[in-house]
Amino acid sequence: MSSDPNPVETPAGESPFELDHFLPYRFNVLAECMSRSLARIYQEQFGISVPEWRVLATLGRESPLSAGEVGSRAHMEKARVSRTLARMLDAGLINRQVDARDNRVAVLALTRRGQDMFRRIAPLARAWEAEMLQVLDAGEVERLHELLDRLLARLRGMRAGSDDAD
Structure with a gap:
């Protein structure tokens, strides 16, 4: 049984969806x-x-x-x-x-x-x-925390916006 590496055709101009x-x-x-x-x-x-x-x-x-x-x-x-x-x-x-x-x-x-x-x-x-965290230096750890905080704030804002629409 062969498997198609891309079983769902991707529309022209779009990149295939990569779960990873x-x-x-x-x-x-x-x-x-x-x-x-x-x-x-x-x-x-x-x-x-x-x-x-x-x-x-x-x-x-x-x-x-x-x-x-x-x-x-x-x-x-x-x-x-x-x-x-x-x-x-x-x-x-x-x-x-x-x-x-x-x-x-x-x-x-x-x-x-x-x-x-x-x-x-x-x-x-x-x-x-x-x-x-040993694989990251101190600046990278700090930046990671900043990025996670920004993403969480964004998600909370998106959730609040969807709650307002209900």
């Missing part, structure tokens, strides 16, 4: 590779999942937060946040209390065990990041 050169795809591949590589560290050494690390890192930086705030800051879907929080509550990594400002809202914070785990994982995550 499509930026959203490349970002996704990079994110998946980074996530899997870093996840090995905290899964093997600490027994937590990618979503659990994201919640741990979020609450390690800022707390207390509501479940919705955790999801928003960690860029996680509501159902995944709920499942992750349930596992972390059961494991004694977080606690849930009524918000002192609004008793209708429950807020979450790291327990001592969760704080200890965060303190142990964060330096390992930073070291992993530093090792990965």
Whole structure:
């Protein structure tokens, strides 16, 4: 069975669509590779999942937060946040209390065990990041952050524009 290298005809004057050169795809591949590589560290050494690390890192930086705030800051879907929080509550990594400002809202914070785990994982995550970024010089790392910030701002603007059209 032979395969046609270009099974869908490209209109004259246009270049063929190359998935390997499509930026959203490349970002996704990079994110998946980074996530899997870093996840090995905290899964093997600490027994937590990618979503659990994201919640741990979020609450390690800022707390207390509501479940919705955790999801928003960690860029996680509501159902995944709920499942992750349930596992972390059961494991004694977080606690849930009524918000002192609004008793209708429950807020979450790291327990001592969760704080200890965060303190142990964060330096390992930073070291992993530093090792990965060794292929770039300091100026390139700074420029990469600037470019990512610009792209995120652009995407947020595009999303806001599409929300206005609805």
